[in-house]
């Protein structure tokens with residue numbers, strides 16, 4: 001009996017969070033398309049569908065960088081990051097012995113390798129991640145996120161917003177985190193993102209203010225449409241639904257007017273105020289995002305001088321060497337604009353200028369991290385326009 005208990009303890013240490021296998025009929029979003037076509041297509045265009053390493057260059061290169069610098073095996077790092085990026089993974093932790101075995105080439109084709117390359121996680125954050133959560137443990141320590149914060153429903157049970165839904169394909173249950181309190185669902189992963197050594201580089205939960213919900217802005221307003229095209233008594237049911245695109249920082253047009261600018265001349269300085277009407281900081285969500293202020297000094301139509309100011313955070317490891325957020329042991333001052341707050345930047349006025357134009361942009365990855373990871377796709381360096389303002393100095 002004692003031996004049996006020991007075995008169970010060891011087993012749990014190796015596998016961490018409880019895994020519930022999702023059956024073939026529910027594993028992939030293509031199975032849902034017959035009845036939820038619109039929703040599946042919206043989701044396919046979202047970044048949740050790209051959270052797997054095969055679909056996101058930045059994530060894939062970060063995994064390799066972390067593995068190389070921390071001397072952990074790539075599979076072990078993949079398992080660790082899957083906590084939030086691929087929560088339906090079948091192995092949820094590995095230990096130091098695994099890394100040793102990996103170096104010795106003893107892990108080829110083993111359970112961990114099968115888990116990280118399995119079809120079950122290839123869709124990233126898909127339907128059976130958000131809709132098969134039975135319980136969110138908000139009482140748990142705030143460091144426990146993703147897989148370690150939830151309990152899964154039995155395979156084929158979908159958690160949804162409606163209290164009276166019936167489906168011929170799957171069971172349904174309703175939950176407060178699908179209707180009254182959806183932020184609880186988002187905070188399962190969008191909170192307390194931390195480096196390997198514990199340094200917290202973003203926490204959308206602690207910075208969040210007000211009563212709005214993430215879904216109000218990132219899934220759009222509720223509107224009338226069908227949730228399923230399946231017909232009951234020859235008719236589809238009309239419902240209040242939202243958009244499953246989860247548009248955010250990666251979509252340039254979302255940035256238009258996300259922040260506001262105010263300019264004021266104070267003695268021989270220009271005071272640039274950035275106002276954030278949103279309920280979370282900007283930048284936020286992940287480290288190494290950037291705001292860029294392009295300042296142009298003019299005399300009439302002639303440009304006298306242009307300067308670019310970067311508002312971003314730097315990440316450091318031992319001996320102040322630059323690194324990526326997940327390996328940082330320290331970080332520079334937080335330059336983000338607080339939720340419902342503002343940030344003031346002062347610049348010296350250029351002699352002879354009689355007007356100044358300031359434009360504000362957003363960038364997904366700052367130059368330091370782009371260089372460290374050798375990111376190639378232009379999406380990471382592209383500037384998304386937010387707003388512009390000018391002032392006459394006459």
Ligand code: HEC
Pocket residue numbers: 029032036039040041043044048125126127128129130131160161177178179182185215219227228240241242243244
């Ligand atoms: C990141 C989490 C997340 C993912 C991934 C996700 N959903 Fe949802 N879904 C939600 C939330 C939250 C709601 C409730 C929205 C509301 O009404 O406020 C919802 C609502 C729904 C509804 C009710 C109708 C509606 O639009 O409100 C259906 C049906 C649904 N989802 C199916 C799917 C399918 C199918 C997929 C996979 C293609 C999917 N969802 C992926 C979070 C998610």
Ligand code: HEC
Pocket residue numbers: 025026027028029031032033034035036127128131158159160161162163164165166167168169170172173174226227228230237238239
């Ligand atoms: C044969 C048709 C069919 C298939 C296939 C199907 N569903 Fe549904 N689903 C429905 C119907 C019908 C409803 C109820 C719609 C309503 O009441 O407006 C529903 C409702 C839902 C809801 C909302 C439940 C609630 O209580 O709010 C979710 C979430 C959902 N489905 C997810 C999925 C996922 C994920 C898949 C794929 C694994 C899937 N469905 C496959 C027919 C289907």
Ligand code: HEC
Pocket residue numbers: 047048050051052056059084085087125129130146182185186187188189190214215218219246247248249250251
């Ligand atoms: C299981 C973890 C998880 C849950 C739950 C989750 N997200 Fe995400 N979300 C992620 C990850 C990981 C990414 C980054 C994917 C990538 O960029 O590859 C992401 C990306 C996003 C983005 C950025 C999209 C872009 O274009 O920049 C938005 C917005 C977002 N999620 C909103 C939400 C909302 C709203 C909810 C709650 C309804 C939610 N998420 C629930 C993990 C999650």
Ligand code: HEC
Pocket residue numbers: 183186190204208212213214215216217218247248249250254255258278279280281282283284285286289
């Ligand atoms: C009042 C509307 C509003 C609400 C509520 C809201 N957001 Fe946002 N969020 C925005 C806007 C506007 C932006 C900037 C443009 C964009 O990316 O959509 C943004 C940006 C983001 C980004 C990218 C940030 C960056 O700097 O890279 C993420 C991730 C995100 N939101 C997640 C969330 C989550 C999670 C919640 C809930 C805890 C939430 N948002 C609530 C409006 C909102």
Ligand code: HEC
Pocket residue numbers: 056058059062063066077080081082083084085145146188189190191192193194248249284285286326364
């Ligand atoms: C606590 C949950 C969580 C864990 C654990 C986690 N991430 Fe993430 N990660 C997120 C969320 C949520 C986002 C989306 C933030 C946004 O879009 O602003 C994200 C975004 C990212 C991005 C930016 C992707 C893009 O397209 O811009 C990278 C890179 C990344 N994570 C790397 C990692 C690595 C490497 C690990 C493991 C060492 C890891 N993450 C572990 C939650 C997590």
